[in-house]
Structure formats: structure tokens, C-alpha cells
Amino acid sequence: MTQNASDRVNLTIQEYASVFPTTKRKYTEEQRIDWTRVEAKLQNEMEWTQEGAEHVAALARDYGAFVLRNALALATVFGVEDGALDL
Numbered sequence: 001m002t003q004n005a006s007d008r009v010n011l012t013i014q015e016y017a018s019v020f021p022t023t024k025r026k027y028t029e030e031q032r033i034d035w036t037r038v039e040a041k042l043q044n045e046m047e048w049t050q051e052g053a054e055h056v057a058a059l060a061r062d063y064g065a066f067v068l069r070n071a072l073a074l075a076t077v078f079g080v081e082d083g084a085l086d087l
Contacts, residue, residue, distance in 0.1 A: 005076045019045050035061055 019041055035057050042053035059068060075083070 005072075009072070015046075033061070 020038070039050075039053040039057050042048040042056065043050055048056065063071075075081075
């Protein structure tokens with residue numbers, strides 16, 4: 001059975017929530033995220049390469065959900081699965 005984009009996104013969110021269970025609070029200046037630790041967990045528990053973990057953490061940190069949600073929608077509309085950036 002083929003999953004639609006929203007199903008894949010929801011499953012991915014659930015997967016990340018299980019790896020980062022204590023991060024279910026809203027980010028504020030007082031509650032900073034240890035991005036080095038996030039990158040390490042991405043590598044060790046989610047099989048990202050070091051460079052990939054750094055890039056995906058930077059995207060989340062620098063752009064946040066609003067911009068990334070819109071980028072996801074645009075990539076989905078145009079069928080861009082892996083992109084053209086040479087990591």
C-alpha cells in the first residue's frame with residue numbers, strides 16, 4: 001500500500017519523537033537545545049552520516065518548521081525526493 005506524503009511525514013515525526021523523547025517542549029531561549037548531542041544521536045541511533053546529521057540539524061535549527069514545511073510541500077509537488085545538493 002502506498003503511503004501519501006502526510007502519512008510519511010507523520011511516521012517520520014513519530015520516529016524522531018521516540019529518539020528524542022524529552023524534546024517535546026517548545027524551544028525557547030531559556031531552554032536551549034544541545035545541537036551537538038542531537039547530531040550525535042542522529043548518527044548513532046538513526047544512521048545518519050556525520051555530515052548529514054550536521055546538515056539536517058542545521059536546517060531544523062536555522063529554518064524551523066514553518067520554512068521546512070513549505071519546502072517539503074514544494075519538493076513534494078515537484079517530486080523532488082533527494083534533491084540535487086552534493087553532500
